[in-house]
Amino acid sequence: MKQRIVYVCTRCGASTRQWRGQCPGCGVWNTLEEGVENRSASRPRIPLVQPIAASNVDLAPDVRVETKSPELDRVLGGGLVAGAIVLVGGEPGIGKSTLLLQVLGNLSGTVPGVLYVTGEESIHQVALRAQRLGVAADSVRLLAETRVESILEVLERETPRIVVIDSIQTMFTEALQSAPGSVAQVRESAACLVRHAKNHAVSVLLVGHVTKDGAIAGPRVLEHMVDTVLYFESEADRRFRVIRAVKNRFGAANELGLFAMTGKGLREVRNPSAIFLARGAEDVAGSVVTVVREGSRPLLVEIQALVDDASGPPRRLTVGIDQGRLNMLLAVLHRHAGISTQGLDVYANVVGGVRIAETSADLAVLAAVRSTLATRPVDRGLLVFGEVGLAGEIRPVPGGEERLREGAKHGFSRALVPVANIPRCTPSGIEVLGVDRVDRALDFI
Ligand code: TYD
Ligand code: MG
Numbered sequence: 097m098k099q100r101i102v103y104v105c106t107r108c109g110a111s112t113r114q115w116r117g118q119c120p121g122c123g124v125w126n127t128l129e130e131g132v133e134n135r136s137a138s139r140p141r142i143p144l145v146q147p148i149a150a151s152n153v154d155l156a157p158d159v160r161v162e163t164k165s166p167e168l169d170r171v172l173g174g175g176l177v178a179g180a181i182v183l184v185g186g187e188p189g190i191g192k193s194t195l196l197l198q199v200l201g202n203l204s205g206t207v208p209g210v211l212y213v214t215g216e217e218s219i220h221q222v223a224l225r226a227q228r229l230g231v232a233a234d235s236v237r238l239l240a241e242t243r244v245e246s247i248l249e250v251l252e253r254e255t256p257r258i259v260v261i262d263s264i265q266t267m268f269t270e271a272l273q274s275a276p277g278s279v280a281q282v283r284e285s286a287a288c289l290v291r292h293a294k295n296h297a298v299s300v301l302l303v304g305h306v307t308k309d310g311a312i313a314g315p316r317v318l319e320h321m322v323d324t325v326l327y328f329e330s331e332a333d334r335r336f337r338v339i340r341a342v343k344n345r346f347g348a349a350n351e352l353g354l355f356a357m358t359g360k361g362l363r364e365v366r367n368p369s370a371i372f373l374a375r376g377a378e379d380v381a382g383s384v385v386t387v388v389r390e391g392s393r394p395l396l397v398e399i400q401a402l403v404d405d406a407s408g409p410p411r412r413l414t415v416g417i418d419q420g421r422l423n424m425l426l427a428v429l430h431r432h433a434g435i436s437t438q439g440l441d442v443y444a445n446v447v448g449g450v451r452i453a454e455t456s457a458d459l460a461v462l463a464a465v466r467s468t469l470a471t472r473p474v475d476r477g478l479l480v481f482g483e484v485g486l487a488g489e490i491r492p493v494p495g496g497e498e499r500l501r502e503g504a505k506h507g508f509s510r511a512l513v514p515v516a517n518i519p520r521c522t523p524s525g526i527e528v529l530g531v532d533r534v535d536r537a538l539d540f541i
Contacts, residue, residue: 101273103128130280132271158346161258161299164202167354167364168195170392171326171339173347176203176258179297180346181290183264183318185304186328191337192303194229194361195328196260197222199301201231209256210235215242215266229361242276244269244285248292256298261289263303264318279317286318319343336371337362341391351391369396369506372448379476382468384541385508386460386481387499388452394495394502396479398447399457401464403440410439416446417461425462425484432488433535435466456493458484459512459537466541474541477509479526482517488534492516500526512540 102111106129110121119127160175169175176182186192193216200210214222219240226236237256241247244267251259261267267285268276275281286302293300304318306327319325325343330336339353354365365371373385373396382401387394399417414422422444429435444461446452459482467474474480481499483491493499496517503511504526515530522528531537 100133101271102131102133104131105129130272130274130278132284160346161203161207163199164205165199165353165364166366168199168339171341171347171351171353172324173341173344173351176299177323177346178257178299179293180324181293181300181302181322182324182326183302183304183322184326184328185306187330188305190328190330191355191357191362192305192328193217193222193262194225194357195339195355196262196301196303197226197231197236198229198361200236200258200260201226201229203258204232204235207257209237209254210258210260211237211239211250211254211256212260212262213239213241213247214262215240216263242266242268244288248288251292251296251298255296258299258301259293260301261303263305265305283317283321286321290321336365348391352393369394369502372397372450373506375476379473381471381473382464384460384464384467384474384480385478385503386457387479387502388450388454388456389495389499394499395450396502396506397450397452397457399460399464400445400447401461401468402443402445403437403465403468404443406439406441410437411441412443413441414444416449416451417444417457421455421458422461424486425458426465428484428486428488428534429462429465432533433462433466433538435469435538437465437469454493455483455491456481456499458482459490459514459531459534462534462538463512463541466538470541472541475510477507478540479503479508479511480513482512482514482531482537484534490514490531490534490537497523500528512537 102113103115104111105119105121105127107124107127108122110119112120115128118125159178162169162175184192200212204210219238222238239250264282264286265277268281269285269288272280272284289300323345327340327342329338335356337355337357341349341351343349354368355362356365384399385396386399387396412419412422426437460480463480481493483493485491492514497519500511501523504523508526510527510529512529512531515532518528518530
């Protein structure tokens with residue numbers, strides 16, 4: 097098969113052999129990108145393609161290998177699927193190489209061939225790190241290479257079952273002339289590796305760097321090519337690392353795994369609620385604990401609010417919750433509970449750098465605002481959750497019973513929840529107070 101360079105318009109798909117500023121198809125400027133055209137020397141006979149009934153497809157169950165890291169296994173949907181392509185994205189220095197080296201070490205006991213391809217660090221550096229992390233160094237094979245064709249040769253010869261490519265931005269294929277790291281190179285290099293992996297049922301873990309604004313040519317352009325996209329993020333204090341599945345063809349998206357970076361690599365965090373809830377001994381006004389769901393797991397988090405006299409136009413600032421939502425909640429507070437924040441700055445914060453995307457924290461935000469306005473601490477044993485509607489009603493949220501169980505597990509003795517979330521059998525040790533209106537709910541605060 098001969099390969100020839102073509103320039104393809106990212107907008108209309110027209111292709112041309114010569115680079116131009118303007119697309120010959122749609123006439124738009126700067127949309128042409130380098131790509132390769134596959135041409136056979138002699139025109140091949142096109143094989144007959146035939147659709148097949150869905151019921152006739154051979155449905156062998158996915159073969160999964162557990163990575164021996166329960167946090168990562170959960171995010172992957174129960175282990176690494178043979179032949180799956182997983183993209184692990186994250187900012188430089190967050191711990192992608194560390195995690196994958198540890199995972200390869202774990203897997204090397206159960207899977208015969210594991211290969212770590214490094215394009216960034218030397219073999220020496222990787223071996224040193226493996227030694228420091230206590231990774232079984234004799235069973236993890238290392239390769240320092242950035243040329244995709246050479247890597248494919250090694251894969252053909254050595255037939256490893258699991259391969260880490262660290263990182264995809266350093267890889268290049270000779271089929272293209274553009275520099276490694278360019279969008280075209282990243283995409284084409286990944287495409288070559290994905291093709292090989294799918295044909296040979298090899299699992300490939302691709303490392304991809306992203307900057308804060310995600311601007312760099314990298315993981316974003318690969319998301320549609322891979323089966324699973326994991327993003328590695330850091331909590332505000334940088335001690336903890338969160339892995340989130342943003343796409344998963346083999347499991348639920350939005351699953352979350354928590355790790356802590358230690359002197360000996362990444363360690364699993366088994367009980368995240370305990371970390372986000374590490375509160376001081378003294379009761380303070382404006383602090384309320386709620387329970388959110390991150391993927392399939394309930395997580396207890398503390399919400400803080402502070403109000404202060406505004407010296408100018410009143411400000412509403414939030415960290416970890418949507419600012420528009422806070423504005424809306426304050427309007428409901430005024431209209432339906434008669435509590436005004438006019439002329440006051442209002443700040444709301446989710447402790448521990450957690451970002452809350454669901455509405456279940458609404459009632460807790462209002463409870464925290466109420467508590468700080470009244471300078472009255474909320475009972476430490478009280479858990480609050482529920483969505484607040486514009487009519488001042490408290491609406492139910494999914495997974496109420498599970499949230500209550502998480503609260504009971506961590507010693508909460510009372511829970512203020514939407515009436516519709518009162519479970520038929522209450523988890524032991526927690527008293528459930530059902531509320532349906534925001535004004536009546538805030539009477540408990
Ligand atoms: P690394 O895995 O190299 O990040 P990435 O591949 O995402 O760029 O992680 C590097 C950081 O992790 C670095 O700042 C040092 C820290 N680290 C530890 O704290 N402990 C360890 O055992 C290791 C290996 C790294
Ligand atoms: Mg790295």
